[in-house]
Amino acid sequence: MVDIHTHILPKLDDGASSLEESLEMCAAAAESGVKTIAATPHFYDVTATHAFLEKREERLALLKNALKAADLSVEIRAGAEVAMRPELYTNRDQLKRLTLGETRYLLAEMPFSPISMQDVFDYVELIFDQGLIPVIAHPERYAYFQENYDIPNLLLEKGAVLQVTAQSLLGAFGPKPMKLAQAMLRADAIDCLASDAHEAYGRRGADLFAIRDLLFAQGIPESLLFRMMEETPGQIIADADISDRQIGYILPPKRFGR
Numbered sequence: 001m002v003d004i005h006t007h008i009l010p011k012l013d014d015g016a017s018s019l020e021e022s023l024e025m026c027a028a029a030a031e032s033g034v035k036t037i038a039a040t041p042h043f044y045d046v047t048a049t050h051a052f053l054e055k056r057e058e059r060l061a062l063l064k065n066a067l068k069a070a071d072l073s074v075e076i077r078a079g080a081e082v083a084m085r086p087e088l089y090t091n092r093d094q095l096k097r098l099t100l101g102e103t104r105y106l107l108a109e110m111p112f113s114p115i116s117m118q119d120v121f122d123y124v125e126l127i128f129d130q131g132l133i134p135v136i137a138h139p140e141r142y143a144y145f146q147e148n149y150d151i152p153n154l155l156l157e158k159g160a161v162l163q164v165t166a167q168s169l170l171g172a173f174g175p176k177p178m179k180l181a182q183a184m185l186r187a188d189a190i191d192c193l194a195s196d197a198h199e200a201y202g203r204r205g206a207d208l209f210a211i212r213d214l215l216f217a218q219g220i221p222e223s224l225l226f227r228m229m230e231e232t233p234g235q236i237i238a239d240a241d242i243s244d245r246q247i248g249y250i251l252p253p254k255r256f257g258r
């Protein structure tokens, strides 16, 4: 499997709090069948890109050395989870430096506090303007997406990629993210599932296979799990063009008794 969203680098954000914890997360991922991991620390301050990248390279080197010493074979690619903020409008050229493993794909986190549908599309256009493709991190978790399925539907139509957190499908983030994630799944509108790991095991764990197994037990076909957890994230990390994929249309759940 390929995991394109993790907080696996040590002491950079609210993810791994030590090198030991990073290693533990890598071991959990590797044992569960993850071959490639994108390390995507939170990125907030676009005026301090250089300092962020320097620190990221240092922590990445540290982790790679530790993986070698521990004889753990898992490939780590550098990336970032870029928070969409108004300052990006005057620093848009920085986005190219923050993509997933030097591909054209940028993992973009929308604000959790409500913004308008137009603001969402403006942010996405900002990314396209730079010749990049937005991968929207956990669309199912934003309240304004949950309330208006036009937003994720139009994002797909515009060419954005939607990355759902695997645990959302199981209710780990509450009923509302689960409802949207399941509606997306029914519509075949999830491009990829990722862990968004902040720890080795548990609600925000890196052991993707445990979740894959639970989803399979719930009746999600193996071929679909393969596409969401291996094929499409693999294409993204290989910088392949996925614009000709089938795109589903998300419908709200049917209401009974009306």
Ligand SMILES: [Fe+2]
Residues within 6 Å of the ligand: 005, 006, 007, 081, 137, 196
């Ligand atoms: Fe994240």
